[in-house]
């Protein structure tokens with residue numbers, strides 16, 4: 643879950659305290675997660691009125707990537723591209 647800019651994560655679908663806690667992003671933005679750098683680990687991001695801010699860690703701080711895509715009234719969707727036919 644995310645409250646304000648504080649992310650509280652658990653590694654299992656069970657009750658209990660957060661196992662990872664850090665601050666990241668704009669409290670007005672929508673939290674998103676994805677494997678932004680392709681290393682197999684999903685990490686946090688924020689989407690605010692067309693601005694994507696992505697991180698590659700769980701330590702908070704400034705985003706490693708920011709870009710504009712979408713705008714007011716758009717909602718974020720994260721997806722994983724399928725491998726090209728014949729690739730790996």
Ligand SMILES: [Ca+2]
Pocket residue numbers: 676677678679680681682683684685698
């Ligand atoms: Ca990653």
